[in-house]
Amino acid sequence: MTDAATAPAAAALAGAPSVRFGFMKFVVRDLQGMADFYTRAFGLAVTQTIDLPDITELVLRRPGEEAGFSLILYWNKDGRPVEVGSGHGPLGLYLRDVDAAYAWAVSQGATPHRPPWDTEAMRVAFVLDPEGRELELISMRRP
Known part of the structure; x- marks a missing residue:
């Protein structure tokens, strides 16, 4: 690629905000059951609980980590149906x-998929x- 071809992309990136990944949020049917599963x-x-009138969120992280990426379990208190989509x-x-x-995950309630x-x-x-x-379990090979 030539410098002329990359110049528009570089100019667009110069104005883009700096981001970092924060969390993944799962809307769940059974808040305590799902928290227990991910813990086991x-x-x-669970490092934080956010309890509002309509919803409760549980923030899950690796023990000892107060910052960085987290999994949030989100539960609607009104009992509305929750379906996992595609x-x-x-x-x-x-x-x-x-x-x-x-x-271990299967022994703790996960369903084998592949x-x-x-x-x-x-x-x-x-x-x-x-x-x-779906959860993808990955172990990178070391060179």
Whole structure:
């Protein structure tokens, strides 16, 4: 690519705000059940509870981390139906041992979706959380 071709893209980026990833939010049917699952299956901890008249949110992070990316479980208090749709991909989780994480998650209530397999750069598996959301378990290969 020539400098002339990249100049418009660079100019557009110069005005873009600086961002960092903050959270992924799952609207759930069973707030406590889902919090228990993510705590047991992946070692996350509830670090904050936001309780408003219409909704409750639980912020989950790795223990000891008060900042950075989090998973938020969002629950509507009015009991409206919640359905997992198809307009999104899986939540990706990096792990040291995909096979052990896959087996542990299934033992804690996840549904097996695709058992572990190897690609050139990583080991991958998929499970579904108890409400049917797809989770991608990834272990990157070290060079």
